[in-house]
Amino acid sequence: MVTVQQKRAALDEIATANNGRLTADLVVQAARNKDHVLHPCFEWNVAAAAQEHWLDVAGEIIRQVKIEWTIENRVVGAVAYARDPSLPKNEAGYIALSTVERKSAQAMAIVAAELEQRIIPAIERAQALADYLELRRDFDVLLANAVALLTKVERKAEPARRVGPRDLAARAAARRNAGTTKPKHA
Numbered sequence: 340m341v342t343v344q345q346k347r348a349a350l351d352e353i354a355t356a357n358n359g360r361l362t363a364d365l366v367v368q369a370a371r372n373k374d375h376v377l378h379p380c381f382e383w384n385v386a387a388a389a390q391e392h393w394l395d396v397a398g399e400i401i402r403q404v405k406i407e408w409t410i411e412n413r414v415v416g417a418v419a420y421a422r423d424p425s426l427p428k429n430e431a432g433y434i435a436l437s438t439v440e441r442k443s444a445q446a447m448a449i450v451a452a453e454l455e456q457r458i459i460p461a462i463e464r465a466q467a468l469a470d471y472l473e474l475r476r477d478f479d480v481l482l483a484n485a486v487a488l489l490t491k492v493e494r495k496a497e498p499a500r501r502v503g504p505r506d507l508a509a510r511a512a513a514r515r516n517a518g519t520t521k522p523k524h525a
Contacts, residue, residue, distance in 0.1 A: 341380055349376045401433055424452040424496075447496035454489040 353369050354361040370377035382388040404419040420433035425448070439446050462485055466478035 341376060345376050346380070398431075406436060421449045422452055422456070424448040444496055447492050451489060451492045451496045454485060454492065459485050459489065 349369070350361060350366070353365050357365060366377065367381070369375050370381050372378065382391055401420050402418055405416045406419045407414055407416045409415070417436065419437070420435055423432045423434040425434075425445075426432045434449070436449075439449065459482065462478065462482045466475065466482060469475040469478055
């Protein structure tokens, strides 16, 4: 298994060789060499890699389909299929929003999952970038508001979610320390 430190060193080496620039193509090109540290990170069996790619494309297709509705003469849109929060976190799957009763516990669970799996991690990532680049301003407030909203929505969503304890502080610390785990192809 390749450690995060080994991955970072390899990426730094590739970027240095390319004037500080890094692309996925450059990483794959380097990793094709069987002796490269990143080689074991890739699926080199063409059939298995094709299946992974097809699942990624299928997920992208699912995420591209949108629904639209009008609120006060304004057209609003969202994805038509959201990750099904009733599934275990390591299992991929979507649910058609058209099948979800509005303002139900299931609807709240979908919103809570979106906050927990996408919005809060995105704010944390932006906050970390801003810290490093010395541009941090209102990220603490933004993150606190997102976590407060998640807490409020989760209280209403609990009956529809099949998950463990809802300790926000522990989840946030685990995310910071170990990285966010997300289902592959979801």
